[in-house]
Amino acid sequence: MAEPEGRFRTMVDRLREKGHRLTPQRLAILKILARSEGHPGVEAIHRQLIQDYPNISLATVYRNVILLKELGEVLELGFADDGNRYDGNNPRPHPHLICIRCRRILDPDLPDLKEASDRLANETGFEILSHRMDFFGICPSCRAKG
Amino acid sequence: MAEPEGRFRTMVDRLREKGHRLTPQRLAILKILARSEGHPGVEAIHRQLIQDYPNISLATVYRNVILLKELGEVLELGFADDGNRYDGNNPRPHPHLICIRCRRILDPDLPDLKEASDRLANETGFEILSHRMDFFGICPSCRAKG
DNA sequence: TTGGCTGCAAATATTTTGCACTGGC
């Protein structure tokens, strides 16, 4: 896990560098994403924000998450069935371990996929740009609950 | 790639065994999914069906795909941004290689992830039930087009 | 000052569901 403080500053710098404004709402979203505690979804981010910005809109969260995604500062974990989840703490592709009961998402340590990725590129002629590796299961806590 | 004909029969048997009826629409959907040419989405499946069943509803396609997914006879590749895609030819989890331009989806040969999966289970206490492994890139044909 | 950003509400896109009717078994 990267230092949330460092990630926050990196994101701020990147936004400034690209000429984007630093509104209070945007900064608050950055802070949450720099931590990405539990890989929050848009709804969860919004819920946290409302404490300090009672009128903040979901649309604002969406717009900022999209912006950061385009800048490569947030990794989007898209799910078709449930809302998407975001990781601004480690925006590079990495494997995830997902509990299908409580929806908790962990970052397990696994050797990366560069080798497989390179081989695939050679064999297929694809230019491979990213990947997604999710393991689905039931976490210890949910298993205990039966 | 499994024999579409064999997959079709397996699916029919499984439905019968579970007491589901074999309507003409359902059988037509099975045939398309047994091939899963290009990993079709619901829309693509529906488009093929309309030739023989002009009044067939999208809802029917959804309902059957969901049923087969629950029976483990179809693998759903959920995408948050675009519609979901389905593989009834090989319903076990396996890696996919996806062109982000033309949305073509291939099944590359890769060593499976059982080892990594088992290790994860041991290290984290998760009961791992399935996984998803996607590589995203640009296919040779789209690269040629610039 | 001003154009990017925000809040709000309406629009999209995809998938699900209620309901009456039909047809597989």
Add this chain to the structure above:
DNA sequence: GCCAGTGCAAAATATTTGCAGCCAA
């Protein structure tokens, strides 16, 4: 004949967009 399955339309869910006003630079 019964009830799962179907077609249709409406609803639900998640995300995007138009627009008027606001504020960061």
